[in-house]
Amino acid sequence: MKPAPFDHVRATSVEHAVAVLAENADSARVLAGGQSLIPLLATRRAQPSLLVDINGLAELSYLRVDDGHLEIGALTRNRLIETSPVTADAAPLIVEALHHSGHVTIRNRSTIGGSASYAHPAGENPVALLTLGASVVLTGPTGRRVVPVGDFFRGPHLTSAAPDELLTAVRIPVSPPGTRVAVAELARRHGDFAVVAVLSALRLDDSGRITAASIGIGGAGPTPLRAFAAEQLLVGEHPSDELVRAAGAAAAAVVDPPSDVHAPAAYRRRVTDVMTQRSLMRALSPAERTSAA
Numbered sequence: 001m002k003p004a005p006f007d008h009v010r011a012t013s014v015e016h017a018v019a020v021l022a023e024n025a026d027s028a029r030v031l032a033g034g035q036s037l038i039p040l041l042a043t044r045r046a047q048p049s050l051l052v053d054i055n056g057l058a059e060l061s062y063l064r065v066d067d068g069h070l071e072i073g074a075l076t077r078n079r080l081i082e083t084s085p086v087t088a089d090a091a092p093l094i095v096e097a098l099h100h101s102g103h104v105t106i107r108n109r110s111t112i113g114g115s116a117s118y119a120h121p122a123g124e125n126p127v128a129l130l131t132l133g134a135s136v137v138l139t140g141p142t143g144r145r146v147v148p149v150g151d152f153f154r155g156p157h158l159t160s161a162a163p164d165e166l167l168t169a170v171r172i173p174v175s176p177p178g179t180r181v182a183v184a185e186l187a188r189r190h191g192d193f194a195v196v197a198v199l200s201a202l203r204l205d206d207s208g209r210i211t212a213a214s215i216g217i218g219g220a221g222p223t224p225l226r227a228f229a230a231e232q233l234l235v236g237e238h239p240s241d242e243l244v245r246a247a248g249a250a251a252a253a254v255v256d257p258p259s260d261v262h263a264p265a266a267y268r269r270r271v272t273d274v275m276t277q278r279s280l281m282r283a284l285s286p287a288e289r290t291s292a293a
C-alpha cells in the first residue's frame with residue numbers, strides 16, 4: 001500500500017508552521033521524526049492532504065536548564081536527550097524511559113515533541129513526563145500557552161492541542177539531587193510498546209524514610225496514569241516488602257485497562273501490580289540511577 005497523495009511544506013520558522021497549520025487546520029499534520037506518522041501514512045490510517053515539515057527548525061532543537069526546569073525543544077531527537085549528561089543530571093527518569101522507547105535507530109530520528117503529540121497510552125516518554133509533573137508548551141496563532149501534561153493527554157493518540165497549535169517544548173521540573181528512578185515493564189520484545197510500564201521516582205531521607213514518591217503507569221488506561229493512592233502509602237514510611245506489595249495492590253486498584261489483542265484487562269491489572277512492585281524495588285536498590293548529588 002502507498003500513502004494517499006499529500007502536499008509537503010517545509011516550515012521556515014515556528015510562525016510559518018503555525019500560519020500554515022491555521023490555514024489548513026482540518027487537513028494538515030506536523031511531520032517531526034516521522035517514526036509514527038510515516039507508517040500511519042503508508043497504511044492509510046492517516047490521510048492528511050498536507051504535511052508541515054518542521055525538521056528544518058533548528059530553533060526547536062535544544063536542551064537547557066532554566067528556572068528549575070529542564071526545557072527540551074520539541075524537535076530534539078530522543079537519542080540526543082537519552083545520551084545527554086544534562087538529562088542524566090536533571091531528569092534521569094527520562095533517560096531510563098528512553099532506553100525502553102523503541103530502538104536506537106528509531107530514537108535517532110524520533111523527537112520529544114512527536115512522542116508527546118503521538119500520545120500513545122503505553123509510550124514511556126508520555127508516562128515519564130506525567131510522572132515528573134512536566135508541562136508542554138503549545139504555540140498557536142495567538143501566542144504560547146503552557147499545559148500540564150495531565151491536562152494534555154486526553155485519550156489514545158488524543159491531546160488538548162488545537163489543530164493550529166505546534167508543540168514547541170516540554171518543561172520538566174528538575175529532579176532534586178538523589179532522586180531514585182526506575183522503569184519496569186512487560187513488553188513482548190525489547191523496544192516494543194509495553195503491555196504495561198510502571199515508572200517511579202523516589203526520594204529518601206538520611207534515615208531511609210521515603211519523603212517523596214511519584215509513580216506513573218502506561219498501558220493500563222486510555223492515557224498515562226498516576227498512582228496517587230500508592231504514592232500516598234509510601235510517603236513517610238521506611239521501605240519494606242509489605243509496603244511495596246501494598247503499593248502494587250493500590251496501583252492495580254486504580255487502573256481501568258482495556259482488553260485488546262495484546263492482553264485482556266484482568267491481565268493488564270495483574271501486571272500493573274507486579275510491575276509497580278518491580279519498579280519500586282529497583283528504585284529502592286542502592287545500585288539504581290539517581291539524579292546528580
Ligand SMILES: Cc1cc2nc3c(=O)[nH]c(=O)nc-3n(C[C@H](O)[C@H](O)[C@H](O)COP(=O)(O)OP(=O)(O)OC[C@H]3O[C@@H](n4cnc5c(N)ncnc54)[C@H](O)[C@@H]3O)c2cc1C
Nearest residue numbers: 030032033034035036037102110111113114123124167192
Ligand atoms: C517500531 C517502533 C517501535 C516503537 N516503540 C516505541 C516504544 O516502545 N515506546 C514509545 O514511547 N514509542 C515507541 N515508538 C514511537 C516513537 O517513539 C515515535 O517515533 C514517537 O512517538 C513519535 O515521534 P516522531 O518525532 O517520530 O513523530 P512523528 O511520527 O513525526 O509524529 C507523530 C505525531 O505527532 C504529531 N507531531 C509531531 N511533532 C509535533 C509537534 N511538534 N507539534 C504538534 N504535533 C506534532 C504528528 O503530526 C503526528 O500526528 C516506536 C516506533 C516504532 C516505529
